[in-house]
Amino acid sequence: MPDAAELLSQIRISGAIPRHVAIIMDGNGRWARDRMLPRPLGHRHGMKSVRAVVEGAIEAGVEVLSLFAFSKENWQRPALEVSALMSLLEEFVQGEADELERQGVHVRFLGELERLAPAASAAVDRVVRQTAHCATLRLNLFVSYGSRAEILLAIRSLASDVAAGRLTPEQIDESAFTERLYTSDVPDPDLLIRTSGEQRISNFLLWQIAYTEFSITPVLWPDFGRKELYEAILDYQQRDRRFGRVPA
Ligand code: FPP
Numbered sequence: 001m002p003d004a005a006e007l008l009s010q011i012r013i014s015g016a017i018p019r020h021v022a023i024i025m026d027g028n029g030r031w032a033r034d035r036m037l038p039r040p041l042g043h044r045h046g047m048k049s050v051r052a053v054v055e056g057a058i059e060a061g062v063e064v065l066s067l068f069a070f071s072k073e074n075w076q077r078p079a080l081e082v083s084a085l086m087s088l089l090e091e092f093v094q095g096e097a098d099e100l101e102r103q104g105v106h107v108r109f110l111g112e113l114e115r116l117a118p119a120a121s122a123a124v125d126r127v128v129r130q131t132a133h134c135a136t137l138r139l140n141l142f143v144s145y146g147s148r149a150e151i152l153l154a155i156r157s158l159a160s161d162v163a164a165g166r167l168t169p170e171q172i173d174e175s176a177f178t179e180r181l182y183t184s185d186v187p188d189p190d191l192l193i194r195t196s197g198e199q200r201i202s203n204f205l206l207w208q209i210a211y212t213e214f215s216i217t218p219v220l221w222p223d224f225g226r227k228e229l230y231e232a233i234l235d236y237q238q239r240d241r242r243f244g245r246v247p248a
Contacts, residue, residue: 004056007230011060014237018190020064021057021233022212024204025049027196027220034220040084045222047088051096056226057137058103060233064138064186068204072112072146089143090120093127100127104136110182111145138186145182147206154180183208191236193229195221213239 002010011017025046032042050067057065070085077085093107100107109124116124124143157180161167167176178184189205189212197218201209215232217224240247 004226004230007227007234008059011230011233011237014234016237017061018213018233018236019062020066020187020189020191021062021229022066022068022189022192022205022209023053024068024192024194024198024202025221025224026194026198028222030196031220031222039081040088042222043081043085043088047092049221049224050092052225053229054100054103054105054137054139056229058105059226060230062137062233064140064189066140066142066183066186066189066205068142068145068202070111070143070145071203072144072149073203075115075144086117086120089141090123093123097127097130100139101131101134104134105131106134106136106138107131107141108138109141109143111143112149113144115144140183140186142204146203148203150182151207178207181207188212191215191232193217193232195219195224211241211243213241 028042028046029039030042031045032039035041053067054065069089074085075082107127109128113121113124154177158167158172158176162169162172183205188208188210191214192205192209192212193215194200195217197216199216205212213236215235217228217232219228
């Protein structure tokens with residue numbers, strides 16, 4: 001079995017690197033259950049995978065990495081698990097801010113951030129400010145995010161512009177809409193990876209993934225690392241992306 005370094009060499013000669021990779025990080029709970037550990041420990045191990053994937057993405061030359069860290073629906077999990085996830089998020093941004101900056105990672109948080117507790121919110125603001133000048137990798141962390149809610153926000157913004165006479169209904173096109181999404185300043189994902197074998201989108205980037213290639217792996221998120229990222233990229237490089245057209 002080739003290791004991560006060998007896979008990276010293959011990627012470099014196998015064609016275009018996906019500019020934007022999005023990941024639904026799933027399976028932390030099952031990983032913990034399989035080891036008779038509490039669920040929060042699965043999330044803690046999942047944080048290590050986040051580090052590995054950020055480094056792997058930088059080395060491969062990916063420009064944008066989007067990670068679904070906490071959905072709007074996740075607020076309904078038991079309070080203990082929600083607070084463990086929030087603490088991990090804080091720990092990650094506080095503990096990794098300097099290293100992320102050194103690696104040139106521009107961190108952004110996307111979602112209903114007003115729902116975060118004050119301490120988490122302050123930590124988030126700090127890392128965003130600290131890394132704002134970085135340009136090697138853009139890391140989008142989706143927190144308290146739901147794609148339908150994001151779409152409704154965009155629709156409300158369009159509707160209020162129409163009501164105020166700033167926009168006519170005929171001027172509502174794809175670009176007017178995408179400008180109002182959290183992701184307005186990044187290209188759509190080329191590759192969407194979901195771990196743990198589940199075959200669903202779970203309200204992630206519904207508009208943005210119109211032509212995205214999917215990669216579903218049975219590997220649970222805490223076991224996912226550089227090697228698994230590179231396997232998904234290599235598989236992506238074999239795909240024939242047609243965007244609805246016929247082959248040339
Ligand atoms: C899904 O696994 C994962 C999450 C809800 C949280 C993802 C969080 C991390 C990877 C750690 C912290 C992240 C950052 C960015 C610091 P699940 O709990 O739904 O697993 P299950 O389906 O096996 O129960």
